[in-house]
Amino acid sequence: MNNIVSRSGRLFKMGAAGLLLLAVAACATPFKADVSRFQSQMPAPQGQTFAVVADDPALSGGLEFSQYARLVEAQMTKLGYQQASPQNATMLVRFDYGVDNGRERIRSTGFGRDPFFSPWYGYRGWGGYRPYGAWNYGWYDPWFDNSVESYTVYSSDIELKIDRAVDGARLFEGRAEAVSSSNRLQYIVPNLVEAMFTDFPGNSGETVRITIKPEDQRAKGGN
Template sequence: MLLAVAACTTPFKADVSRFQSQLPAPAGQSFAIVADDPKLSGGLEFSQYASLVRERLTRLGYTAVDDPAKASLLVRFDYGVDNGKERVRSTGVGASPFWSPWYGYRGFGYGGGAGYWGRPYGYWGGPWHYGWYDPFFDGGVESYTVYTSGIDLKIDRVADGQRLFEGKAEAASSSNRLQYLVPNLVEAMFTGFPGNSGETVRITVAPEKK
C-alpha cells in the first residue's frame, strides 16, 4: 500500500530535448498543426491533443489557422506510449517504502529505449499495474510495469520547407493512459519554450490524480 501511495504522489518527470534554427518571433506568424504520422490524421484523439499544442503556441503569440496552405509555419505533432516493461524489486528489510519507478530514471535517447513510436497504441483506461506483493516470500517482492511515452514536435517554414524547430519530450511512468501522459508531455515541451538549442532538460509537473 505504501508503494502504491508513493507512486501516485510522485511528480511526473520528463526529459525534453529541443533544437532550433532561426525560429521567428511570434508577431505576424501563423501556424497549422498536422499529424506527423498519417495514421493519426483526422482522428478525434489527435485533434484533442493537437488542441493542447495549439493553445500553447497561441499563448506565445502565434496565430492558429486551419488551412496549412495559409500558414507561415507548419507544426508536425506525434505522440505515443510503448507496451511497457516488467520490473521486479525487493520490498524486504532495507527497501525504501517510498521507492517509485520514476526514481533513478536516466532518460531516453532519440530512437532508443522501448520504441514508443510503434503502432498501434490503444491503452485507453488501462489499470495501473503494480503486479503482486507477497510479504512471506523472501522478505517481500514487488513487480510493476514501466511505460515509456513521448511526444515529437517539429516546426517547418511553409515558404521553403526549412526545418526551424525539433523537440522531443520523453518520460517513464507507471501509467499508460495517453489522456494523462500527453497533456503532461506537452506542458513539459512548452516549459521555457523554445529553450536552448541542443540542450536536454528535466521538467517536473504534477502527478496524476487518482
C-alpha cells in the same frame, strides 16, 4: 518493564506511520520528462501563423489526434502565434505521440530484519536479549518480510517539428519522453506537451528534465 513496552510500542507506531507515508509518497510521484530541443531561429510571433498537422499520416484526421493537437495549438497561441489553416499558415507544426506496450520491473518490498529481533534469542527489546527458545519457529512479522513484487512501466514520447511553410526549412525540433507507471495517453500527452513548452524554445541542443504534478492530483483538479 512498562516503560520498555511503552517505548517499543511508540517506536513500532512511528515506524508503521513512516512506512505509510512512504507508500503515499510513492503513489504521488511527480511526472518527470526529459526534453530535448533544437532550433535554428524561431521567428517572433508578430505576423506569424501556424497550423498543427500530424507527422504520421495514419493519425491525420483522427478524433484522438485532434484532441491532442488542440493542446499544442493552445500552447502556440499562448506564445503569441496565430492559428490558421495549413494552406495559409506561415509555419507547419508537425506533431506525433505514442506509448509502448510496457515492460516488467521487479523491486524489493521487504524492509530487512527487525534490528530488535534475533532468530537465535528472540526479541531483544531495550533491555537486552530475552530467550524465547531456540530458533523461534513460527515467529513472523509482515513488516519485515524480504519479499519482491513486479510492476509495469511504460515509455512514452511526443515529437514536435516546426517547418517554415514557404520553403519547408526546419525551424525547430523537439522530443519529450518519459517513463511512468501509466499508459493512459489522456494523462501522458498533456504532461509531455506541457513539458515541451516549458521555457520554450529552450537552449538548442540541451536536454532538460521537467517535473510536472502527478496524475492523482491532476485528476482531483490540483494546480
